[in-house]
Every structure is written in structure tokens, then in C-alpha cells.
Amino acid sequence: MEEKVLIIDFGSQYTQLIARRVRELFIYCEIHPYNNLKVDLNSFKAVILSGSPFSVRSEDALHFDLSKIKGVKPLLGVCYGAQYIAHFNGGKVIASNKREYGRANLSEIDNTDPLFKGLKTGTQVWMSHSDTIEDLPLNAKCIASTNDVKNASFSIIDELVYGIQFHPEVYHSVDGKQILKNFLINISNIKPNWTPDLFSTKTILQIKKTVGSDKVILGLSGGVDSTVAAVLLHKAIGSNLHCIFVNNGLLRKNEFQSVLNQYEGMGLNVKGVNESKYFIDLLLNVKDPEEKRKVIGKAFIDVFDKEAKLINGAKWLAQGTIYPDVIESIS
Incomplete structure (x- = not known):
């Protein structure tokens, strides 16, 4: 240990x-x-x-x-x-x-x-x-x-x-x-024996112990944080991980399909949801940046919630985020 x-x-x-x-x-x-x-x-x-x-x-x-x-x-x-x-x-x-x-x-x-x-x-x-x-x-x-x-x-x-x-x-x-x-x-006489590989192995074992055979839903953004979370979860519970990747219409050209292909290549159980028109229509005539952020956030929650309800028997919601977000959320 x-x-x-x-x-x-x-x-x-x-x-x-x-x-x-x-x-x-x-x-x-x-x-x-x-x-x-x-x-x-x-x-x-x-x-x-x-x-x-x-x-x-x-x-x-x-x-x-x-x-x-x-x-x-x-x-x-x-x-x-x-x-x-x-x-x-x-x-x-x-x-x-x-x-x-x-x-x-x-x-x-x-x-x-x-x-x-x-x-x-x-x-x-x-x-x-x-x-x-x-x-x-x-x-x-x-x-x-x-x-x-x-x-x-x-x-x-x-x-x-x-x-x-x-x-x-x-x-x-x-x-x-x-x-x-x-x-x-x-x-302090601490032994320098920790490595990222050790962290990965320990995390996967903890997920297996905690989740067991339950289904887990994870929202993917295409970024590093949610992708790392997905890979760790996938190694722990396999196809019981259900990933949702939403196209909000603000990605770069062809990025949605490119990222989706990469996720599938990793063996992830992922569903791509193209709601670009829905998001763009909601943002029409919205000029204030802060208001745009709120519109996008609410729309994502609505889309994600709708898709999550289609997955029967899911008991866990997973999130991949950076360390500062975790600290700010609990402080």
C-alpha cells in the first residue's frame, strides 16, 4: 500500500x-x-x-x-x-x-x-x-x-x-x-513507490468492488478527462458502461464522427447523439456569452437526461473531470 x-x-x-x-x-x-x-x-x-x-x-x-x-x-x-x-x-x-x-x-x-x-x-x-x-x-x-x-x-x-x-x-x-x-x-521517510500504473490498477479494482455488475452511464465530451474515466470504467466493467456522446453543433468540422470512431476503436460501448440543430436553434439570436453558456448547459442536461432514460437498469452516473473542479465542488 x-x-x-x-x-x-x-x-x-x-x-x-x-x-x-x-x-x-x-x-x-x-x-x-x-x-x-x-x-x-x-x-x-x-x-x-x-x-x-x-x-x-x-x-x-x-x-x-x-x-x-x-x-x-x-x-x-x-x-x-x-x-x-x-x-x-x-x-x-x-x-x-x-x-x-x-x-x-x-x-x-x-x-x-x-x-x-x-x-x-x-x-x-x-x-x-x-x-x-x-x-x-x-x-x-x-x-x-x-x-x-x-x-x-x-x-x-x-x-x-x-x-x-x-x-x-x-x-x-x-x-x-x-x-x-x-x-x-x-x-518523512516516505517510500517513493507510487506510479500512474499503480493508480490505474487500484482504481480499476475499486470500481469493480463498488459497482459490481451494475450499469453505469457516462457522458463523453471528446476531451481527455471524460475519456480517461471511460477507459478506466471500461476496463473494470466492460459493456456495462454506457457512454453518451452528444454533438451540440459547436464541434469542429467532422469532429463528431471522428471522435465517435475513435471511441468505438477503443472498444467503448458508446452512443453518438447528433442534436446539433436543436442546440443551434436554441442559440439563435442569443448574443450574451453568459446567456449562451446557460442555454448550452441546460440543453445538454435535457438531451443527456432523455438518452439516459433509454438505458434500462442503470444505477450509477459517472463523471470525468479535472482535479481543480473536484476541489472547487467540495470547498
Whole structure:
């Protein structure tokens, strides 16, 4: 069984990049919003707190109870996450004299700390924040600085807790991946044994166990997300998967038939529904883009619902979508 990392999302634009870097290290991770964390914390080996557009000094600061994590599991705070750990554990975060955005260099590094193993002084990092940590908690020590940011990184003594005010997940942080590797593999002792193939195999087994011999209906868009979902479902339940691919009249020339042929070539049980005239007629004289979006959305639901009712005995509705959509739907 793979060892997992929990990424708690505070709304950062870079959260998905954190997950990508973690998985590039062959470690499985999951992103969950700070305000809807319905998971078993015991099932995760380490925790990462993301950045955020909010300030820990603000009345609108995003709060999360760290009592079951801090000092219990290895914890890494990135930007807002680092400031949150410091500010609400006896430290002090203040507004920076100027917004710190862009490239910077670590002018001082504590090479005895395992977080910076293999890094050299001067390595480039990426800053993106308007607050800075003025004072650390009493039981913390500074382990890296830049010319402008004294407490660019800190650790809490006798706890596997770290904070960094830069973003190791972005390309511009040259040794960012090494820092994440140090935290996850060297400090948290996570085995890097996760692969996409392992995820695929596990997902197919879970579908078989959950769905059994029931019928499943899936709407296909022609895109990557719904297609991946269809292939995984097909491998799990075969012809009990019923796919519906609707032509809304807005596809490129000959795309409907081309995509339909590809789906059939994959062995999918798919029905193509050409409702292009229906959609185009509804959109006639509709000029406002937002209104067009609503018309298209409602029309698709009506068509899909009509076709779904023709499939007798279906008990499950499947959806393939991207990770950010899942996070936004439950946050």
C-alpha cells in the first residue's frame, strides 16, 4: 500500500504544482480544501500547507486546526502555510515594506538541517508574498535567509515542522524539487513507490468492488478527462458502461464522427447523439456569452437526461473531470 501525502489547500494558484512535484517523486498525494477536510489524518504520512492569496494578519484569514498534525506528523508550510504556523504559534507576521515577488537567492543556508541537504548557498528561489515573518516562535530556528527576507525558512525544534516563505514547487526555484524530496523522503521517510500504473490498477479494482455488475452511464465530451474515466470504467466493467456522446453543433468540422470512431476503436460501448440543430436553434439570436453558456448547459442536461432514460437498469452516473473542479465542488 502506498504512503500518502496530504496537501491542504488555502486557495493558492500553485497548489496543483505542489501535487505535480510530489508525484514526480513517485509519491502519492491528495489535495483537500482547508475548510472541508473529511479525511482520516492517520492515513497520511506527511502534510503540506499551501500558499494563499489571503493574509494571516487579516480578519478574513483562513483558519485550520493544526492540533492533530503539528508535532504529530511531518509538516511543511509553504508561504501562507509557513506564515500561519509561525503567526499562530507565538511568532509574528508583519506586512513587508514592499511586495516580495520574483526571483531571490538564499544568501544563508543551514546545511546541517536535513531540509537543505545537497543545496548550496545562493540557490535561486521564487517569492510571491506581501507579508513576512518578523519573529519566529520561541521553539523555532531560522534555517535559511535571503538578502531581503530574514526568515525565509525555519524549523521548529524537536518537531518535524518546517516553514518556507518561497515556492519550491515552481520552475524558478532551481532546487525546489530537492527540497521537497528532502522533506518527503529523507525527513518523512516516505517510500517513493507510487506510479500512474499503480493508480490505474487500484482504481480499476475499486470500481469493480463498488459497482459490481451494475450499469453505469457516462457522458463523453471528446476531451481527455471524460475519456480517461471511460477507459478506466471500461476496463473494470466492460459493456456495462454506457457512454453518451452528444454533438451540440459547436464541434469542429467532422469532429463528431471522428471522435465517435475513435471511441468505438477503443472498444467503448458508446452512443453518438447528433442534436446539433436543436442546440443551434436554441442559440439563435442569443448574443450574451453568459446567456449562451446557460442555454448550452441546460440543453445538454435535457438531451443527456432523455438518452439516459433509454438505458434500462442503470444505477450509477459517472463523471470525468479535472482535479481543480473536484476541489472547487467540495470547498
